[in-house]
Amino acid sequence: MSETLHTVAIEVNGKPRIGAVPARLSLVDWLREELLLTGTHIGCEHGICGACSVLLDGEPVRSCLMYAVQAHGHRVTTVEGLARPDGSLSVLQDSFCETHGLQCGYCTSGMLIAAQALLDANPDPTVEQIRGAIGGNLCRCTGYQQIIQAVQLAAQRTREAAAS
């Protein structure tokens, strides 16, 4: 059957993108399959695992729990948008490498999005606040401790860079 296509204009990682989407296409499917931004991962597809987290107008949301058509007129940041303009790793991404905050990498893009949103709002989070921020993201490799250390390290590095 032919489905109605909706025209969407969405700012993705700072660039205006236009699409024609069936209403039932999830935002994450549009990002991965149409824009080929495959850094955002699909885990459970029903809002449990957090792997598909993206920033919507600066706030972390699950991109499997909204339709691409609903992002029309909004701003989306994926993990690809976290790196520096020259493509090198952000402070947070580098901190994940430094502390072994990832193993298989499946949860990492969602973790980075959740942690970056926290650090943008709170440059000096407590362990409790870090746990709260990543509480909706499942990781089956690390046991979470190194991820928490990565966020602490990124916060510390960012504060030190700002002070110097």
Add this chain to the structure above:
Amino acid sequence: MKAAPFEYISAGSIDEACALLARHGESAKLIAGGQSLVPMMAMRLVRPAWLVDINEIAALKFIRVERDAARVGACTRQCVVERDDALAAQVPLLRQALAWVGHVQTRNRGTIGGSLAHADPAAELPLAAQVLGARFVLRSAKGARTVEAIRFFAGPMSTAAQPDECLEEIHWPIWSEQRTGSAFTEIAVRHGDFAIVAAAAQVALDVDGRCTRVAFGLGGAGGTPLVFPGIAARLVGAGLDDRAAQEAANAAAAECEPGGDLHATAEYRRHLARVLVARVLRAAGEKAKRQ
């Protein structure tokens, strides 16, 4: 793509949303934050022919703290409600309940009205609404009506809202007593999951520490969030010591009829009801004393 095909319309106004519901009736479904509806559509438990999106309706997003009640627009995001200090000062139970709701990512998208209209009997916001006796403004093309919480929650995932009605706003009563305290707690498999059993209470005390008003309730212990006005009334006029709190909890646990499932037996839920009601009554009483 996981959901069955549907036609999508983003409503520009409440009137437009109501007109669409009037036209399409039961074949249409409203979507707000979608944090419950989208998974249900992905699993094809729900297959609306028309999906009417109310996310872009600015008139459904507001918080107005008035004298007797705080009015919250149905499409106000849970994270916005959580952060509102003026609201938390007047309706503290709402922020206490939200601390148990989902995760940052779901609260950023999920709405107050969406959770209430979804009416999961183990969800936190319906319990808070039931305990406080919130009032629900339902609008249709024919006009608006207000429904009390006790009538709004009709059964598991079922409310008094008709297929042509849109939940417009929720009125959260403000207790004017100076010495008022409230508390919310729950046991869940993981933090952020729906509760196995949740309990909430709000207590007002006079200068001598005697209860002047008490409300408490249970989630996950029946088909709707439960309140116990008769048992609560018996606490009025006396101090809320451990024994009084435990007796009220025992009475409530005896009155409720929880079901058993994969996660917990009925017996275990009844045990949790006894423990958690006593806990929230004591905590609410302690907070009231400190006011």
